[in-house]
Amino acid sequence: MNLNRCSRCGCFFNSNNNVCPNCEQKDLSEMSTLRNFIEENGNASIENISFSTGISEKNLNRYLKYDEFSSINAESNTQGNLSINL
């Protein structure tokens, strides 16, 4: 059994997921919000997405590492903001 620490609430749980079962639904819901936002708006900075969707920048950076969003290029611009290009 792997003991993981939840990326959202910090509690420990037995699973290979990044988040505990309690937070999984919130993750799924935010990822669907993120997907919709990207489909509608395309290129945007992490800061902008966070402001518009209410998803924290920390969580956004985590979602963008998932396979589901691997087709999206996230690049840092000169200001250090992440920019997403479809």
Ligand SMILES: [Zn+2]
């Ligand atoms: Zn949690």
